[in-house]
Amino acid sequence: MDCIKPPPSSESTRSKISKTFSKCIHPQTPSRFPPNPKLRTLSEELNISLKDFKSEPKLTRTKSQKSNSGDHLQQEQISKNKAAKEALLAKLFASLSSIKAAYAELQSAQFPYNNDAIQSADEALVSELTVLSELKQKYFNKSLDLPPPHVTQLLAEIQEQQSNIKTYEITMKQMEWKMEQKDSEMASLRKKLEETTKINKSLEKRLNSSGALFPLGNQISINDLNQCQFFRVLHFSIRSLRHFVKQVVREMEAKNWDMDLAAKAIEPNTVFAKPKHKIFALESYVSQVMFDGFNHHNFFLPDEGTKQPLKNVFFQNFQKLQSLTPSQIFSQNPRNPFAKFCKGKYLKLMHPKMECSFFGNLDQRKVVSSGAFSSTEFFSLFAEMARRIWLLHCLAFSFDPPAVAFQVRRNCRFSEVYMESVAPEDDVISGDVTASFTVIPGFKIGKTVVQSVVYLSSAKNR
Incomplete structure (x- = not known):
């Protein structure tokens, strides 16, 4: 005989419905099955979105750092290019100095003529011109495969100093050679002067001592x-x-x-x-x-x-x-x-x-x-x-009467009849002048007067 079950009450019915609804909202996963990572609850989705939203400023700062890093790299590149150009210019000036030294050596070898030195200087000159041409091509092609700029500048400075020293040495040798020539010319001229002086002294001695050259026969x-x-x-x-x-x-x-x-x-x-x-x-x-x-x-x-x-x-x-x-x-x-x-x-x-x-x-x-x-x-x-x-x-x-000599008294007023200035015409004092002293006496031969040679001075100096 079947047992008759009593009908469920209303309270029990409501509790069952609520349990069923809660299960629908919060399903329970059996422990024997692993959780599916693809399945995320709404709260998890919200948490991820909130984290993404909070982490957005960090993403902005990362982009700024990347931008600053790019600018720094650009500045470094500009600095490298500038240093490379400066190194190129330094090497260019060093080459020019070497060309100048080689050309000076070439000129020096020609006077006096030295065939071996001319060939050596010519080869050095051609070699430096070749280096200069290569630098030009590298600059136009923008292929400056030079060593580190600071090393290049240092080597260029050393090369330029060596070339300058070489130029100075060549110039000094040329000046020494010219000095030797001048010394030789001076010695030759001094010898000629001594010979001429001896001849003049001999002629003057003959002129002064020879009776045959006296003015009266x-x-x-x-x-x-x-x-x-x-x-x-x-x-x-x-x-x-x-x-x-x-x-x-x-x-x-x-x-x-x-x-x-x-x-x-x-x-x-x-x-x-x-x-x-x-x-x-x-x-x-x-x-x-x-x-x-x-x-x-x-x-x-x-x-x-x-x-x-x-x-x-x-x-x-x-x-x-x-x-x-x-x-x-x-x-x-x-x-x-x-x-x-x-x-x-x-x-x-x-x-x-x-x-x-x-x-x-x-x-x-x-x-x-x-x-x-x-x-x-x-x-x-x-x-x-x-x-x-x-x-x-x-x-x-x-003579009859005899010729007599006379002197001019000091501070006597100048007279062209009795006096003649001993100084050249350009040195004669203008204005009121007097005879300071007699240099050569004057002479009177009858009524003829030979002027006395005097030194004139200004009347203010009396």
């Missing part, structure tokens, strides 16, 4: 004498005096004499317009000593009588002595009046200290003091000057 008579002949003899005497003064100046300069002090000692109150005018003071000193006593018939010689000889005797002495040299006059008659005149003027003109400074001793002074003729060049020049002045004195007393 032996054929002239006393009745034919005139002022022009006196002028000619005076000109030769003055030229010999100036030649001797130049020799004295050369001796002073060789012994380091102070020409300023020497000129000041002779003419202490004179202001010279130019330094070269100081030689006129020394010329004045020699002239004063040599012409002192000119107006006296025996030139103030000692042990001579006061009786004045006839003018014919003076003219005969003039004719006799004009064809003889001073050494011949001394050798023929050491007691000749000219020998006494020459001895007295030398001892008066040459101070012992001056003579000792010039020659280092007084041997020449001792020879002259004994009445002998010294064979030195210096005394020969002095003796020739003395001979010409002695002959001028003999000729002056051959």
Whole structure:
């Protein structure tokens, strides 16, 4: 017999429905089956979406980092290109320096000519031009396969310095070679100058000492004498005096004499317009000593009588002595009046200290003091000057009345009738000028006046 089950109540019915609905919403997976990864609940989907949304700023920062990294790489590339170009320029300038050195070597090998050096320099020049052409092609093709830029620049700098040093060495060798040529030319010219100087001295000595070159011949008579002949003899005497003064100046300069002090000692109150005018003071000193006593018939010689000889005797002495040299006059008659005149003027003109400074001793002074003729060049020049002045004195007393010498007083106003400036025309002082001192005395022959040679100075300096 079947049992009759009671009908379910309403509460039990509702509980069953709710369990069934909850199962539908939250299905339970049996534990014996693994979970399917493809199946995701809504909450999981929401969680993933939320995570994706929260992680989006991180994705943005990653893109920014990638962008900055790209810019950094671009800057590095620009820097590399710049360094490569700088290295290329450095290598270019180094090549140019090498070309310059090779060209300098090529030029140097041609003067003097050296075939081996020319070939070597030509090969080096071609090699450097080839390197330069390769650099040009690399630059145009943008294939700068050079070593690291800093290494290239360092090597280029070393190459450039070596080329510069080589160029300087070549230039120095060329200058040394030119200096050797100049030294050789100077030695040759110095030798020619010495030979020319010897010839000039020989000619000058012959001109000053040879009687044949004296302006008056032996054929002239006393009745034919005139002022022009006196002028000619005076000109030769003055030229010999100036030649001797130049020799004295050369001796002073060789012994380091102070020409300023020497000129000041002779003419202490004179202001010279130019330094070269100081030689006129020394010329004045020699002239004063040599012409002192000119107006006296025996030139103030000692042990001579006061009786004045006839003018014919003076003219005969003039004719006799004009064809003889001073050494011949001394050798023929050491007691000749000219020998006494020459001895007295030398001892008066040459101070012992001056003579000792010039020659280092007084041997020449001792020879002259004994009445002998010294064979030195210096005394020969002095003796020739003395001979010409002695002959001028003999000729002056051959006139009737005799020619007389005169000097201009200091600070006397300049007069063209009685004076002539010793300085060149360009050095003559303009304006009111006076005679500072007499360089060469003037002469009066009857009514004819030979101008005195004076040194002029401004009247303001009086």
